[in-house]
Amino acid sequence: MQPDTRATTRDLLRRISPLLDDVLALEPDQRAGWLDRLRSEEPELAGRLESLLGCQHGAETGLFVGAGLWTELLGPTPGAGRRVGAYTLERPLGQGGMGTVWLGQRSDGRFDGAAAIKFLNFPLLSPTGRERFRREGTLLARLTHPGIARLIDAGVSDDDQPFLVLEYIDGRHLERYCDEEHLPPDRRLRLFLEVLGAVEHAHANLIIHRDLKPSNILVTREGRTKLLDFGIAKLLNSEGEAAGHATRSESGTRALTPEYAAPEQVAGGPVTVATDIYALGVVLYVLLAGRHPTGAGCRSAAEHLRAIADTEPPRLSAAVPHRLGRLYAGDLDNIVARALKKRPEERYASVGAFAGDIRRYLNHETVSARPDSLHYRAAKFVRRNRVPVVLAALVALALAGGVAGTVVQARRAVRYAARAGRAATAAVDQRNFALRQLSRAEAINELNAFVLADAAPSGKPFMVGDLLARADSIVDRERAETDGNRVEMLVAIGRQYSELEEQETARTVLQRAYDLSIGLHERLPRARAACALGAELGRSGEAASGERLVREGLAQLPDEPQYATGRVFCLLLGSMIAREAGHAESGVQRADSAWQLVARMPLPPAVLTLHALIDRAESYRVANQDRAAESAFQRAFAQLKALGRENTQTAGTLLNDWALTLYDMGRPREAEQLFRRAIRIASPDGRDSLVSPMLLTNLARALMVLDRRPEAITYARNAYARSRKAGDGIVTNQSLLLLHELYRDTGNLAGAERTLAEVEPRLRKALPAGHYVFAVLVSHRAMLALARGNLDSALVLSDRAIAMADSTEGAVFALLLRRRADIDVRLRRDVAALDDIRRAIELTKARIEPRTPSDVLGVEYVILGRALLAAGRRGGAAVAFDSAQSHLQRTLGPDHPKTREAAKLAAGARGADAHPHTADSSRKR
Numbered sequence: 001m002q003p004d005t006r007a008t009t010r011d012l013l014r015r016i017s018p019l020l021d022d023v024l025a026l027e028p029d030q031r032a033g034w035l036d037r038l039r040s041e042e043p044e045l046a047g048r049l050e051s052l053l054g055c056q057h058g059a060e061t062g063l064f065v066g067a068g069l070w071t072e073l074l075g076p077t078p079g080a081g082r083r084v085g086a087y088t089l090e091r092p093l094g095q096g097g098m099g100t101v102w103l104g105q106r107s108d109g110r111f112d113g114a115a116a117i118k119f120l121n122f123p124l125l126s127p128t129g130r131e132r133f134r135r136e137g138t139l140l141a142r143l144t145h146p147g148i149a150r151l152i153d154a155g156v157s158d159d160d161q162p163f164l165v166l167e168y169i170d171g172r173h174l175e176r177y178c179d180e181e182h183l184p185p186d187r188r189l190r191l192f193l194e195v196l197g198a199v200e201h202a203h204a205n206l207i208i209h210r211d212l213k214p215s216n217i218l219v220t221r222e223g224r225t226k227l228l229d230f231g232i233a234k235l236l237n238s239e240g241e242a243a244g245h246a247t248r249s250e251s252g253t254r255a256l257t258p259e260y261a262a263p264e265q266v267a268g269g270p271v272t273v274a275t276d277i278y279a280l281g282v283v284l285y286v287l288l289a290g291r292h293p294t295g296a297g298c299r300s301a302a303e304h305l306r307a308i309a310d311t312e313p314p315r316l317s318a319a320v321p322h323r324l325g326r327l328y329a330g331d332l333d334n335i336v337a338r339a340l341k342k343r344p345e346e347r348y349a350s351v352g353a354f355a356g357d358i359r360r361y362l363n364h365e366t367v368s369a370r371p372d373s374l375h376y377r378a379a380k381f382v383r384r385n386r387v388p389v390v391l392a393a394l395v396a397l398a399l400a401g402g403v404a405g406t407v408v409q410a411r412r413a414v415r416y417a418a419r420a421g422r423a424a425t426a427a428v429d430q431r432n433f434a435l436r437q438l439s440r441a442e443a444i445n446e447l448n449a450f451v452l453a454d455a456a457p458s459g460k461p462f463m464v465g466d467l468l469a470r471a472d473s474i475v476d477r478e479r480a481e482t483d484g485n486r487v488e489m490l491v492a493i494g495r496q497y498s499e500l501e502e503q504e505t506a507r508t509v510l511q512r513a514y515d516l517s518i519g520l521h522e523r524l525p526r527a528r529a530a531c532a533l534g535a536e537l538g539r540s541g542e543a544a545s546g547e548r549l550v551r552e553g554l555a556q557l558p559d560e561p562q563y564a565t566g567r568v569f570c571l572l573l574g575s576m577i578a579r580e581a582g583h584a585e586s587g588v589q590r591a592d593s594a595w596q597l598v599a600r601m602p603l604p605p606a607v608l609t610l611h612a613l614i615d616r617a618e619s620y621r622v623a624n625q626d627r628a629a630e631s632a633f634q635r636a637f638a639q640l641k642a643l644g645r646e647n648t649q650t651a652g653t654l655l656n657d658w659a660l661t662l663y664d665m666g667r668p669r670e671a672e673q674l675f676r677r678a679i680r681i682a683s684p685d686g687r688d689s690l691v692s693p694m695l696l697t698n699l700a701r702a703l704m705v706l707d708r709r710p711e712a713i714t715y716a717r718n719a720y721a722r723s724r725k726a727g728d729g730i731v732t733n734q735s736l737l738l739l740h741e742l743y744r745d746t747g748n749l750a751g752a753e754r755t756l757a758e759v760e761p762r763l764r765k766a767l768p769a770g771h772y773v774f775a776v777l778v779s780h781r782a783m784l785a786l787a788r789g790n791l792d793s794a795l796v797l798s799d800r801a802i803a804m805a806d807s808t809e810g811a812v813f814a815l816l817l818r819r820r821a822d823i824d825v826r827l828r829r830d831v832a833a834l835d836d837i838r839r840a841i842e843l844t845k846a847r848i849e850p851r852t853p854s855d856v857l858g859v860e861y862v863i864l865g866r867a868l869l870a871a872g873r874r875g876g877a878a879v880a881f882d883s884a885q886s887h888l889q890r891t892l893g894p895d896h897p898k899t900r901e902a903a904k905l906a907a908g909a910r911g912a913d914a915h916p917h918t919a920d921s922s923r924k925r
Helices: 005-024 028-041 043-053 067-074 127-142 174-180 185-204 273-289 301-310 322-328 331-339 351-362 374-384 386-403 407-454 464-477 483-499 503-517 523-539 543-555 561-580 584-600 606-622 626-642 649-664 668-682 693-705 709-726 729-745 749-766 773-787 791-804 810-826 830-847 855-870 874-892 897-910
Strands: 087-095 099-106 114-120 151-156 162-166 171-173 217-220 225-227
Touching: 028 043, 087 114, 171 174, 174 185, 174 217, 174 273, 185 225, 185 273, 185 322, 185 351, 273 331, 273 351, 322 331, 331 351, 483 503, 483 523, 503 523, 523 543, 523 561, 543 561, 561 584, 561 606, 584 606, 606 626, 606 649, 626 649, 649 668, 649 693, 668 693, 668 874, 693 709, 693 729, 709 729, 729 749, 729 773, 749 773, 773 791, 773 810, 791 810, 810 830, 810 855, 830 855, 855 874, 855 897, 874 897
Parallel strands: none
Antiparallel strands: 087 099, 099 114, 114 162, 151 162, 171 217, 217 225
16 A cells, blocks of 8 residues: 555644744754754754755745755645646746745636636745735735735645635736837836835735745736735734834744845844835836846855845946936936935835835936935926026027127137027927917817808808818818818817717718828827827727727827827827726726826816816726715816806716716716706707717616616617717617616516627627626626526526626626625525625625615615525524615615515514515616
């Protein structure tokens, strides 16, 4: 009979783990004597421990410096095909001092999906090691930043090996990505700012990473950074330290990567946020210089550690070729040097301060990492205000020339004139740019005046569409204007057609503008034409083409003040395209970038400020950041009222989007009021023909939830017909999805099947494969099966929908969970139902303000009560039904069928009878 090698290994681990804890608790110079004493009693264990510690390095430093130390004890790592929890291992992804990472595929039959499975190295399976691994899961669960790989699950394998299931990131290491893509320094800095944002989020949650390095930072296929591996993160003391001192982490075994260790880690000192800042400084140095600050000669861990502790790194500008050295000299040198200070208190006080200096550097503003001298501030002022400074200098030189009477002064004037000549060239360019913009503005003003006054015969009423058609014709025949002006006027006309929901005409006009702009030397009209056409393509469902054009437009515009308005224009349109394509995070980032540009303008146009505020609010809404969105909409509407525009078309759009936020938060009655107000603005005489089909669709959705389905069907059909005629693919698809739900809920299952069959190919053509709407489509199939009484098919389809969904899409994922929970209750799968509905409730609560009523929460509490009732827990069920009734009464009203049902279920849970498997509250939302 063969010996059980796995049992033998576990027995050895049980014996060696407490001894490993003991020896790691000793100072390095005490370990040799301790091992000698153990060797006299347990020679085999002493040999194992000595091998594990790696006395030639480990006893010298007391650090975990690599996974190779454990090979002798471990033997081979977990192999391909092995089942771990719900996953089957496929191939190794990497190995480090703290663990081994494998690619795993979900194989429990509930759904498919890839994940990164991380195992803890066996020598850390002491009580201390287990606690460290458990803590990693706890810490990761608290981090919800889009730049941090999220925790999915955690457990212990059959052979007692703890593991974490983490988000699998298909990307390249930060340094490799930058080199392979040949990114210039400013692009590298902007990527690095994303990393700083993720680390700042971790610090805000009282977590220090402690092992930041390029291999722990991946760049995805979409070009976004993801921070990995919080395996040695330490929880900060909640009380902190005395004022003026950095907050410290809990003490413990020092696990790190020598090349990126901070001096205090090497010396065994306290680990603080400054430790991460040092490592980030090293990462930035490597990213910009292509070499480590300790030099290329350090190879061993010990050499790196000695250099970190004793040697000042060369200035960044001295470590690169001369061309880059001139760029890095000055502010960037000082920023990196401050992050790499040997003394923690001399570094940046926070990651936010570090990021702030980098942003100021990129914006040519004064940074904190250098003496704040008058000369330095003056130099920055000149760089930010080149044109007025140069012109003033020319005037001053001219005056000086008039009074210069000596030979010395004359010679100086010659030198100054040579310098001024170069500056004057730049000034002329700036002046010509300003004059072109003035000419363009005047041309557009003249066109507007002509169209509104001269073009229409006296006494003849003209609709806006008629006026736009005449304007289009006039611009087409206006050969006296420059091509740049004609492009800008065509863009203005095309955008107006788009606002009137005349997508085909808008696309035609904007395509002409783009075609005309291709041969121009001027950057701004080329960029605006590309972005405007891209936005129109994106609105029509061609997201990929729209995104390409927006990127083309942004690439035309340097990050210089005179192009700021153009960049804002393209960023706001790009934000819209990203939102429509399902890339909500990118939409938020672009909207925030646009707002930052506007906020930095000395005199930002009021209307531009308004649009930036509105777009930011809408980006938050689409990203399911409902709390931020509601606040942003309130601010935007206040700005709109201050401009006297509360009854304009822009106001109607804002009210529509604000109402959608309230609807998503579970407040449909408030949402209906705002939708109605937007409709009154769009059509004061009450004719629906003048109202946007999107607005009609949104109102119909609120009416459906308010149990006014016949009225909702009328609005939805109207929206479908008009959007299809106008070529508006997005609204057509939304109205079809809504009609599917309305038909299903009113028993018209043939109509529900027909609309779903029509919309699915349209969505597959318009959206990328991973878009969350495809999970929703499968969920609709599940609910259709449920309506037909086929519970087993409904469950299979619900499982598939959840497997396809992204759990970061909070509102969508909660919808899918509560639908599956409803099916589980009907199938008497009470444990599964409770698990799903509790997760759904947590996601919903995360999106709304505490103690705020929500009809979504009301529906979820009904399902929770039914699951508890089915499990025999009447008391808990009664409490859940009471909560449901409270939420539904305040959001839907006391007479709504759902409110009455919740009251009946609450009474039943306390009384003699209740029927948890027959209620159907969840199906209608």
